[in-house]
Amino acid sequence: MIIAKLEFLERARLDRETLDLWIEEEWLIPARRAPELAFSEVDLARAELIRDLTRDLGVNDAGVGVILNLVDQVHGLRKALADVLQSMRERSARSDAAASKGEDRDRS
Amino acid sequence: MTDPYEILGVARSAIAEEIQKAYRRLAKKLHPDLNPGDRKSEERFKEVSAAYALLSDPEKRRQFDSGEIDASGAERPRERYYRDFAAEGAAGHPYENRSGYADFTEGDDIFSELLRRHAQEARRARGRDLLYRLSVEFLDAVNGATKRLSLPEGGSLELAIPPGVQDGQVLRLRGKGAPSPGEGEPGDALVEILINPHRFFTRQGDDIHLDLPVTLAEAVLGGQVRAPTPTGSVVLTVPKGSNTGAVLRLKGKGVPRSGGRGDEFVRLKVMLPIEPDPELEAFLANWAPGPDYDPRRDLQP
Numbered sequence: 001m002i003i004a005k006l007e008f009l010e011r012a013r014l015d016r017e018t019l020d021l022w023i024e025e026e027w028l029i030p031a032r033r034a035p036e037l038a039f040s041e042v043d044l045a046r047a048e049l050i051r052d053l054t055r056d057l058g059v060n061d062a063g064v065g066v067i068l069n070l071v072d073q074v075h076g077l078r079k080a081l082a083d084v085l086q087s088m089r090e091r092s093a094r095s096d097a098a099a100s101k102g103e104d105r106d107r108s
Numbered sequence: 109m110t111d112p113y114e115i116l117g118v119a120r121s122a123i124a125e126e127i128q129k130a131y132r133r134l135a136k137k138l139h140p141d142l143n144p145g146d147r148k149s150e151e152r153f154k155e156v157s158a159a160y161a162l163l164s165d166p167e168k169r170r171q172f173d174s175g176e177i178d179a180s181g182a183e184r185p186r187e188r189y190y191r192d193f194a195a196e197g198a199a200g201h202p203y204e205n206r207s208g209y210a211d212f213t214e215g216d217d218i219f220s221e222l223l224r225r226h227a228q229e230a231r232r233a234r235g236r237d238l239l240y241r242l243s244v245e246f247l248d249a250v251n252g253a254t255k256r257l258s259l260p261e262g263g264s265l266e267l268a269i270p271p272g273v274q275d276g277q278v279l280r281l282r283g284k285g286a287p288s289p290g291e292g293e294p295g296d297a298l299v300e301i302l303i304n305p306h307r308f309f310t311r312q313g314d315d316i317h318l319d320l321p322v323t324l325a326e327a328v329l330g331g332q333v334r335a336p337t338p339t340g341s342v343v344l345t346v347p348k349g350s351n352t353g354a355v356l357r358l359k360g361k362g363v364p365r366s367g368g369r370g371d372e373f374v375r376l377k378v379m380l381p382i383e384p385d386p387e388l389e390a391f392l393a394n395w396a397p398g399p400d401y402d403p404r405r406d407l408q409p
């Protein structure tokens with residue numbers, strides 16, 4: 001789903017200057033560039049996080065960049081960990097299945 | 109909602125700074141995006157946010173204290189958090205960052221192997237597709253053209269518009285999208301084509317429609333007239349006694365399609381002289397049409 005610039009400003013409760021700044025800092029990467037900027041739902045959720053950080057949590061601009069970078073790293077790690085766990089589970093399921101097959105053969 | 113003071117853990121007499129401090133202490137622990145693995149605290153965070161929204165606004169706080177409003181805040185509920193998107197599959201979003209575990213992929217045990225595979229997949233991930241929109245002139249869409257799309261971030265894209273392109277059609281420029289975050293292929297540029305209307309042609313599928321004005325004499329006596337088509341004008345024979353609404357077909361003068369072209373349909377429109385014409389008036393005053401001449405016959409109730 002693509003969100004047009006105006007709708008994005010409204011839903012994220014942002015003004016144009018702030019949005020331009022966030023894009024310039026690469027805190028946000030718009031989904032579409034031409035003829036008008038447009039955004040996706042992930043950009044919107046990220047904008048709300050940035051707003052929480054700057055407005056409610058009192059993080060300054062330098063801090064926002066650091067936090068976003070770390071948050072994205074945490075997500076990268078979580079995904080890698082989820083992948084590894086998934087593979088391990090599959091492996092152990094396969095070896096369980098092989099083991100029980102072996103038992104069946106022993107019995108017959 | 110329970111008492112907002114209780115939720116934030118502050119006294120009713122707390123000053124603004126104390127409320128802010130209490131909120132920040134809680135938000136750090138409870139904000140779903142700062143604690144992506146904690147699924148239980150989201151509800152709690154919503155309560156804390158609502159309480160803070162109420163108490164951090166002096167006017168709302170005053171109204172609450174004096175009992176004018178209750179604590180069921182009007183804060184818009186958050187539908188989804190950033191973490192909900194960031195957790196989605198590998199082709200998720202442009203903010204992915206794998207530098208948090210890059211060093212773990214170097215060993216030769218099974219975990220390193222798994223992480224290595226994961227990192228490799230991420231490195232090979234394609235760049236994002238970028239979406240653009242381009243409006244083209246009607247005739248360029250029919251006949252094809254080469255257009256240059258200048259990009260807001262600088263640079264431009266050369267775009268060959270194929271003859272017969274349709275309104276809303278999306279052209280894909282392979283490899284012209286965002287670069288891969290790693291070593292994968294760049295994404296594609298997707299250009300949605302919007303066709304501007306034409307002054308006198310309209311298009312229905314592969315056919316072109318045109319209203320062609322003819323003089324009274326051309327309509328009554330027949331004759332040769334020039335008619336525009338998307339590829340230049342052609343001479344068209346108007347049969348004797350052609351009425352307004354008569355449709356003539358120009359075969360193969362429509363929009364190119366695979367294996368030929370559509371047709372152009374020319375609808376005649378009889379036009380009287382713009383200035384009153386005494387001779388015509390004099391003629392018609394003395395002219396008695398046959399008994400069958402009743403153009404409103406079909407409108408009889």
